[in-house]
Amino acid sequence: MQSISLISSLPNQPHHLAIPFYDKGLSTPERVAEPSVQELATFGAKSKIGSVARLPYKNGALVLIGAGSSLSPRDFAAAAARAAISDVPMVVSLPGATEADVTGLAEGLNLGPATNTDYKAQKDNLVFHILVEEELKDLNIDSNIAITDIIRDIREIINLPANDLYPESLAAKARVLCSALPIDIDIWDEAKLEQERCGGILSVGRGSVRPPRLVKLSYRGGGKHLALVGKGITFDTGGLSLKPAESMVGMKYDMAGAATILGAIAAIARLGLKVDVTAYLCIAENMPSGQATRPGDVIRIRNGKSVEVLNTDAEGRLVLADGLSLAQETNPDHIIDVATLTGAATIALGNRYAGVMGHGLAVEMVKAAAQSSEELVWEMPLPEELRPLLDSDLADIANVKIGNRAGGMLVGGHFLAEFVSPETSWAHLDIAGPANNDGAPYSVVPKGASGVMIRTLVETARTLAL
Numbered sequence: 001m002q003s004i005s006l007i008s009s010l011p012n013q014p015h016h017l018a019i020p021f022y023d024k025g026l027s028t029p030e031r032v033a034e035p036s037v038q039e040l041a042t043f044g045a046k047s048k049i050g051s052v053a054r055l056p057y058k059n060g061a062l063v064l065i066g067a068g069s070s071l072s073p074r075d076f077a078a079a080a081a082r083a084a085i086s087d088v089p090m091v092v093s094l095p096g097a098t099e100a101d102v103t104g105l106a107e108g109l110n111l112g113p114a115t116n117t118d119y120k121a122q123k124d125n126l127v128f129h130i131l132v133e134e135e136l137k138d139l140n141i142d143s144n145i146a147i148t149d150i151i152r153d154i155r156e157i158i159n160l161p162a163n164d165l166y167p168e169s170l171a172a173k174a175r176v177l178c179s180a181l182p183i184d185i186d187i188w189d190e191a192k193l194e195q196e197r198c199g200g201i202l203s204v205g206r207g208s209v210r211p212p213r214l215v216k217l218s219y220r221g222g223g224k225h226l227a228l229v230g231k232g233i234t235f236d237t238g239g240l241s242l243k244p245a246e247s248m249v250g251m252k253y254d255m256a257g258a259a260t261i262l263g264a265i266a267a268i269a270r271l272g273l274k275v276d277v278t279a280y281l282c283i284a285e286n287m288p289s290g291q292a293t294r295p296g297d298v299i300r301i302r303n304g305k306s307v308e309v310l311n312t313d314a315e316g317r318l319v320l321a322d323g324l325s326l327a328q329e330t331n332p333d334h335i336i337d338v339a340t341l342t343g344a345a346t347i348a349l350g351n352r353y354a355g356v357m358g359h360g361l362a363v364e365m366v367k368a369a370a371q372s373s374e375e376l377v378w379e380m381p382l383p384e385e386l387r388p389l390l391d392s393d394l395a396d397i398a399n400v401k402i403g404n405r406a407g408g409m410l411v412g413g414h415f416l417a418e419f420v421s422p423e424t425s426w427a428h429l430d431i432a433g434p435a436n437n438d439g440a441p442y443s444v445v446p447k448g449a450s451g452v453m454i455r456t457l458v459e460t461a462r463t464l465a466l
Contacts, residue, residue, distance in 0.1 A: 002081070002110050003127045004145060006102070008137040010091060011129060014060040018080035018092045020067035023047045035062065049075075050442070052083045060088060073101040074374060077108025077130075078444040084113070084126050093131040099139055105130050106141045110148035111444035111451075115155040147267045147458060151451035153177060154263035158436070158449035162235035162252045167205065167213040167283040170234055170255060174215050174262050174281060181219075181269040188214040196302065198326075200318035203299040203309065205284035207239055207292025212284035214322070217262070218277070219269045224464040225276040227332040228265065228457065229323035231316040231339035232258025232283035239286045239312030240294055253449065254316070256435035257339035258283060264457035271458070274465040280326055282319035286312070298395045301325055303419055306395035314400045316341050317415045324419040334362045334425040336460070337416065338453055344408025345432040348380070352434050352442075354453060355380045357413040360425030369459035374443075375452060376434070380410060387414050429453055 010017070019026065026034055026045075035045075035055055045053040051066035065071075065079045077092055084090040092109065094101055109128045116122055132139070157165065157173055165173075171187045178185055190211040193202050198214060205212030233254035237243060243251070258281040265279045293299070297309050299318070302325035307318065316339050327335050345355050353376045356366050363379060370377040389401035389411055397418055401411065413428050420426045434452045437445050445452070 002113065003125060004106055004109055004141070005129055006132050006137055006139060006141070007091070007129045008132055008134045010059070010131065011089065012059070013089065015089045015091050016061050016063045016084060017057060018063040018065055018083065018090060020071060020076050020094065021045055021047050021053070021064040022067045023069045026064065050079045052079070063090070072374060073097065073104035074108040075443050077105040078112025081109045081112035081126065081128065082441055084128070086126055089127040089129060091129045091131050097132060097136070099136065102130060102132055102136060102139055103141055103144045106144050107148050108444055110145060111151060112441070112446065114446045115152065115159055115448050117156070117159060143271055146270045147455065150263050150267045150270065151454050154259050154454065155449040155451045158253060158256050158259045160252070162285070165252065165255070166210040166234050166285055167232075168210065170232060170258070170281070170283050171213040171215050174217065177262065177266055178217060178269070181266060183265060183269050184218040186216040188216070197300070198302050198322040199299040200301050200307070200322040201282055201284055203293045203297070204233070204239070204286050204315040204318050207289040208285040208287040210285050215281035215283065217265050217279040217281070219265055220276050221268070221272060221274045221465070223274045223276060224334070225278070225330070225332040226461060226464060227327035227330060227335045228261040228277065228279040229320055229327050229335065229337035230258035230261035230279070230281050231255070231320055231341065232281050233316060233319070234283065234285045236286045236313070236315065237288060239315060240288050240292050241311045241313040242288055243313060250436065250438065253436040254340050255283065256431060256449065257337070260338045260431070260451070260453050261457070263451065263454040264461075267454060267458045268461045273461050275461045277461065278327065278330060278332065280323040282323040284315075284319055286315045301419065303328070305397060305418065308392040308395040308398045310398050310402050311400040314412070317399060317412055320416055321419045324416060328420055328424065333464070334365065335420060336362055336366065336427045336429065336457065338429045338431060340432040340435050341430045342409045342412045342432055344412070345430040348409055349378055349433055351437070352376050353378045354434055355409055355430040356427055357382055357410070358427040359422065362425040362427035365460050365463060366427045366429065366456060369463060370456045373455035373459045375456045377429070377456070380413070382410060382413050382417060383407070386411055390415055
């Protein structure tokens with residue numbers, strides 16, 4: 001957690017003062033003497049978004065953050081946080097900021113810095129102050145900080161290597177994260193999964209010495225019922241349909257969907273929103289072995305449908321099928337599933353947009369919530385002509401069409417739709433692209449796990465609670 005506070009005047013101790021630098025020049029508080037054009041040029045101040053320049057200042061340094069023609073307060077603060085020096089307090093200033101701007105600043109300061117890790121030396125805790133007008137100094141930003149703290153916790157979990165994060169340990173981390181919150185937790189081991197007929201999760205986890213788990217989390221705030229389902233493949237080798245070596249790098253992130261809904265229900269409970277939420281974390285490790293599911297095997301999902309597994313590397317949809325079936329049984333008002341489902345999603349949408357598809361009101365709700373949360377989603381279709389690709393001569397449905405590479409994200413969506421009633425309000429989020437960032441930091445996203453879609457899911461719950 002970062003240390004963030006509101007101040008109505010500059011502190012006396014040495015500090016950094018971060019101010020946005022726009023195409024049209026510097027926007028500074030009246031109490032700061034505006035640097036000259038020569039000073040700006042000497043120290044390389046540029047308006048390119050995210051650029052950083054430091055000028056000597058009486059109590060430390062004036063930090064200019066490139067803002068282009070416009071930059072949201074959240075993204076400005078994130079860039080400022082990444083420019084901070086750990087042992088010197090950072091003061092961020094956005095003249096004329098509104099309440100919404102200040103909450104955005106707080107979120108950016110907490111989400112912008114690099115994610116902590118236990119595997120290397122840590123920076124000292126960063127201290128941030130937000131410079132506000134006198135009338136805003138008593139503004140309560142605790143709820144915003146609470147959400148971003150949870151996102152940072154989830155990022156740390158997602159970044160863990162698979163030797164330390166496996167089905168049992170991920171279930172344990174879910175228990176710890178929810179222990180102080182009004183959330184009931186039920187963890188199903190392999191025996192319980194067998195008893196509950198969760199053939200998809202069991203088939204994916206069969207090849208690993210570390211057996212699968214399903215974690216059911218329940219929060220009852222009253223009101224509409226939202227069901228969340230997340231793919232939690234703690235490592236994906238592809239199973240017997242083994243991935244090439246280079247494609248396995250980064251497969252520790254294949255549990256990001258389950259981690260996302262864990263973070264969402266934790267944040268919703270922390271905020272005390274008046275909505276009922278049930279979350280299903282479908283967790284397995286996809287490994288090859290003498291016990292692993294073979295291409296051509298037929299399995300049976302919780303809802304009774306049989307699946308011919310033609311590619312064991314299309315495993316995420318198999319674990320989600322059980323989770324969606326369980327969610328459907330409770331007849332919720334809306335179902336949303338989140339998964340790093342297909343590489344095809346990154347081919348279609350790149351690395352920053354999540355694909356959303358489904359039917360009913362849930363799709364529009366997710367799109368509106370994402371826009372409000374400044375997260376990127378793009379609606380994708382479920383074309384009827386693609387569904388026959390999943391026909392099987394042996395079972396009710398196949399998990400892939402061997403040899404077909406067209407519309408892979410959409411075909412995956414069609415498979416999932418088989419486990420949700422056509423009348424159900426359902427949205428599927430494919431976060432394969434934005435779940436982790438292997439490039440330079442941008443917006444509020446550091447390198448590594450992004451925690452993307454947690455804010456969108458919380459905002460969706462807020463809408464339902466109205």
